[in-house]
Structure formats: C-alpha cells, structure tokens
Amino acid sequence: MTRLEVERVLPVGRTEGFDYITDVRNWATYWPHVIDVRDADRTSWSQAGDRASVVVESRGNPVEMSLELDELVPYERVTYRSVQPGLPDFWHERHFGERDGSLDYRLVIAYEPRRGMSGLIDRVFVARAVRQSLTTTLDNLERIFRARSGR
Numbered sequence: 001m002t003r004l005e006v007e008r009v010l011p012v013g014r015t016e017g018f019d020y021i022t023d024v025r026n027w028a029t030y031w032p033h034v035i036d037v038r039d040a041d042r043t044s045w046s047q048a049g050d051r052a053s054v055v056v057e058s059r060g061n062p063v064e065m066s067l068e069l070d071e072l073v074p075y076e077r078v079t080y081r082s083v084q085p086g087l088p089d090f091w092h093e094r095h096f097g098e099r100d101g102s103l104d105y106r107l108v109i110a111y112e113p114r115r116g117m118s119g120l121i122d123r124v125f126v127a128r129a130v131r132q133s134l135t136t137t138l139d140n141l142e143r144i145f146r147a148r149s150g151r
Contacts, residue, residue, distance in 0.1 A: 002113055002127055006134040007106040009099050012145040017103035018075045018096045021141070024052060030140040032133050033057040046072055088114055088122055090130075105141070107134045 010017055020026055024043045028034045031054065037043075038053040045052055050069040055062050063084055070079040078094040088111040097104035109130050113122035 001110055002123060003108065003110040004127060004131050004134065005106060005108045006131070006138060007104070008138045008142065010103045010105050010138070010142055010145050011149055012103050013101060014075055014096055014098040014103045017105065017141075017145065020144075021094070021096075021105075022046075022072070022078060027054065030137055030144060031056070032136040032140070035062055045069060048072075087126060088112055103145075105138070107137065109134065 012020070021030075022045060024037060024045045025040045027037045027040070031037075033056045034054060035057055036055040038055065043052045044050050046069075048070055052067045052069075054065045054067065056065060057063070063086070065082045065084045067080050067082045070081060072078050075096055077096065078092075080092050082090045082092060084090075091110045093106075093108035093110075095106040095108070097106070111122070111126075111130075113119040113126075
C-alpha cells in the first residue's frame with residue numbers, strides 16, 4: 001500500500017477551517033484542476049454513504065472521480081474513497097487538529113498500486129502527482145484563509 005501524507009498549520013481556527021473544507025460548495029475553490037463539482041448545491045457530505053462526483057483535469061482530459069464518504073467526525077476527521085478511471089482506487093483521510101488557535105490540517109491518500117507496468121506507473125508517476133495535488137491543495141487553502149483573515 002502506498003501512503004502519502006502532507007500536513008500544514010493554516011491561518012484559520014479549526015472549526016471555521018473544517019466547516020469551509022467540508023462544504024461541497026467550496027471544493028472548486030481549493031481542489032487543484034477542478035472542472036466541476038456535480039450538483040454541489042444538492043450534494044450532502046455529512047454521513048457515511050454520502051456520494052459526490054468531481055470532474056478534474058488530468059493530462060489535459062476531464063476525469064470523473066466518484067467519491068463515497070466513509071466517516072465524518074465533526075472537527076476531527078473525514079475519510080472517504082474515490083474511484084476514477086485509469087487509476088487505482090484512493091482512500092482519503094483528512095485530519096483536523098488545533099495548534100495555537102490555528103488549524104493543523106493533515107491530508108492522507110493511500111492506494112494499492114496495480115500489477116505489472118501499471119504498478120510501476122502508480123508507484124512513481126501517480127505518487128508524484130498525488131503528492132503535488134495534496135501540496136497544491138494546502139497552498140490554495142492557505143491563500144484563501146490568509147485573504148479571509150488578513151493574517
């Protein structure tokens with residue numbers, strides 16, 4: 001199993017950060033390469049089994065990610081799975097902590113590399129792309145929260 005983690009302290013309180021990050025209507029503001037969050041105004045993302053669909057650009061093409069929420073513990077963690085064509089299934093974790101009044105936010109994506117040549121691609125290129133996506137997500141959130149708070 002490949003497991004990638006990034007973490008950063010963001011200039012927002014844990015409650016406000018959690019509420020912003022978990023609101024489906026905000027996903028397009030900070031997810032890298034988002035083309036569309038389908039039915040964002042009607043999609044619930046609060047209890048196990050809730051589903052969402054996000055279209056992202058990957059290598060110049062739209063790719064639809066189907067997400068299913070496994071767990072949402074308010075102000076602590078969110079776990080979900082995504083399925084997307086041409087890639088392994090991803091297991092996502094989002095951890096929300098507090099450090100000196102700021103949000104200590106940790107993102108995790110784990111996946112089982114496929115067999116054969118696809119597995120080599122998963123271990124090298126997919127891992128690099130996932131890490132970059134997680135880092136860009138944190139960069140975008142930091143920019144948004146700094147602009148909102150003036151910090």
